[in-house]
């Protein structure tokens with residue numbers, strides 16, 4: 001059986017470094033370049049155009065990191081979508097005033113939540129969102145944790161859009177080229193683990209269904225990415 005037939009999860013180094021650690025800061029800059037090489041922002045924007053029929057009022061980005069990924073997505077959407085309230089949730093608070101100003105220039109308002117997503121999803125109530133987005137986030141969790149997370153998240157918004165690593169030989173081979181872009185040791189190690197923990201087939205759809213949701217689409221996108229769109233049953237979201 002191929003080594004990539006099943007997901008394999010090993011803790012990523014970035015998750016264990018302090019936010020102000022120099023290696024972590026460098027790795028987050030590498031991540032922005034990896035997102036660009038994977039075409040993650042255009043892939044997410046195309047999912048948004050396909051599945052979000054009307055301009056949304058409120059979007060929740062989970063595992064938002066420093067927010068630069070979502071800024072690239074917003075730049076692609078802002079001509080048609082003004083006055084979006086974007087909530088960026090991450091367990092590390094990295095969003096800068098400059099980034100918030102960049103979003104404001106597009107007509108988008110930023111709110112931040114610094115919390116573990118499980119703690120937040122179990123406790124949060126109040127207004128729901130029009131859509132949730134995740135980029136390079138779901139692969140951090142094993143299937144049991146994803147089932148729990150999906151059961152909580154489907155109550156928060158009628159739609160979830162995910163752009164994740166594709167678990168495939170080509171993607172794994174590409175991680176060997178990361179020294180060419182000057183990626184540091186943290187990025188090089190984490191990229192390999194991310195591919196091994198990535199997704200293929202209908203893995204996310206199966207988990208979303210098991211959590212009570214309705215899968216809309218799951219497929220490979222571009223050379224290195226795997227995308228998923230799922231809906232919540234009508235009546236789930238307050």
Ligand SMILES: C[S@@+](CC[C@H](N)C(=O)[O-])C[C@H]1O[C@@H](n2cnc3c(N)ncnc32)[C@H](O)[C@@H]1O
Nearest residue numbers: 063064065069090091092115116117135136137
């Ligand atoms: C690989 S990074 C991706 C960041 C961002 N989406 C991007 O593409 O630049 C994963 C992010 O998920 C966050 N994260 C991991 N586990 C989390 C959790 N349980 N709750 C909230 N955020 C979490 C990390 O802090 C990190 O910023």
